[in-house]
Amino acid sequence: MVVRTPAKINLALLVGPRRSDGYHELASVYQAVSLYDEVTATSLPAGEISISVSGLGAEHVPVTEDNLAVRAASLLAEECAIDEGVALTIRKSIPVAGGMAGGSSDAAAALVACDALWGTELDREEMLAVAARLGSDVPFCVVGGTAVGSGHGELVTPALARGTYAWVLAFDPEGLSTPAVFSEFDRMLDDPELTASPTVPSDLMAALLAGNPVALGQALTNDLQPAALRLRPRLRRVLDFGTEHGALGSLVSGSGPTCVFLARDNDHAVDLAVTLSSSGLVSSVKPVSGPVPGARVI
Numbered sequence: 071m072v073v074r075t076p077a078k079i080n081l082a083l084l085v086g087p088r089r090s091d092g093y094h095e096l097a098s099v100y101q102a103v104s105l106y107d108e109v110t111a112t113s114l115p116a117g118e119i120s121i122s123v124s125g126l127g128a129e130h131v132p133v134t135e136d137n138l139a140v141r142a143a144s145l146l147a148e149e150c151a152i153d154e155g156v157a158l159t160i161r162k163s164i165p166v167a168g169g170m171a172g173g174s175s176d177a178a179a180a181l182v183a184c185d186a187l188w189g190t191e192l193d194r195e196e197m198l199a200v201a202a203r204l205g206s207d208v209p210f211c212v213v214g215g216t217a218v219g220s221g222h223g224e225l226v227t228p229a230l231a232r233g234t235y236a237w238v239l240a241f242d243p244e245g246l247s248t249p250a251v252f253s254e255f256d257r258m259l260d261d262p263e264l265t266a267s268p269t270v271p272s273d274l275m276a277a278l279l280a281g282n283p284v285a286l287g288q289a290l291t292n293d294l295q296p297a298a299l300r301l302r303p304r305l306r307r308v309l310d311f312g313t314e315h316g317a318l319g320s321l322v323s324g325s326g327p328t329c330v331f332l333a334r335d336n337d338h339a340v341d342l343a344v345t346l347s348s349s350g351l352v353s354s355v356k357p358v359s360g361p362v363p364g365a366r367v368i
């Protein structure tokens with residue numbers, strides 16, 4: 071069973087104060103983009119779960135029971151009382167610790183792959199409930215498209231969105247830890263009351279409804295960006311570079327350090343990617359489009 075699973079970007083990420091369970095209340099607008107990991111699941115005897123990882127950043131991915139894809143397979147087997155094993159093979163193109171839900175996407179893919187392999191046939195609601203227990207971004211990676219996330223990010227509702235958007239992703243050579251960025255956010259927060267109930271911005275939802283890239287570019291927003299910039303100051307120059315070269319909008323994706331630029335169209339995205347890549351500011355760049363579907367058997 072082979073599953074292709076996308077990276078996500080956050081078009082908006084509004085963050086409230088830390089809750090008593092350690093998570094932050096979020097209002098997020100996710101979009102899945104055309105950068106994919108591939109997860110293959112093949113049968114093993116009962117109780118055996120193995121994992122191997124190749125591709126971009128594979129050396130930073132744990133190949134133990136801590137791997138989120140392994141946890142996804144174990145949880146599914148436990149929930150459905152399945153007496154079968156699985157060998158998971160992950161081919162990575164999504165950067166590790168890049169703010170693009172790479173690990174969560176692999177977990178979503180493992181769920182979808184094992185569900186098909188084992189014939190558990192969870193309905194969508196059951197699948198999303200299992201996904202939510204694995205991580206905040208896992209349910210979105212199952213759903214894909216463009217969606218609003220609430221709770222700590224795990225409650226997803228498809229968004230009314232028109233159009234396809236041309237994005238350029240700029241990768242940093244070194245990942246950023248999501249918990250570290252949230253902790254920096256906590257340190258920088260002056261008045262927790264100000265952001266107690268984050269809500270998605272209405273101008274961004276209107277831009278998506280209209281399919282208007284110019285308005286979307288202006289409405290992109292990320293409350294974690296100041297914290298990511300504090301931890302990785304060189305990203306400021308990357309964001310400025312995109313703006314100087316005609317990006318309709320520039321922001322850090324999620325907890326970073328990947329930077330995202332909205333281009334006018336596909337040609338502009340390629341031009342922007344070439345210029346950015348020769349600037350020496352980033353380790354690599356990739357033009358992508360979104361929205362695309364979530365984790366799917368191919």
Ligand code: C5P
Pocket residue numbers: 092093094095096204205206207221222223248249252
């Ligand atoms: O849900 P996930 O395991 O992907 O989250 C990783 C970490 O990011 C959490 O342990 C927490 O430190 C932080 N986080 C948070 N608030 C959220 C989502 C994640 O503080 N809404």
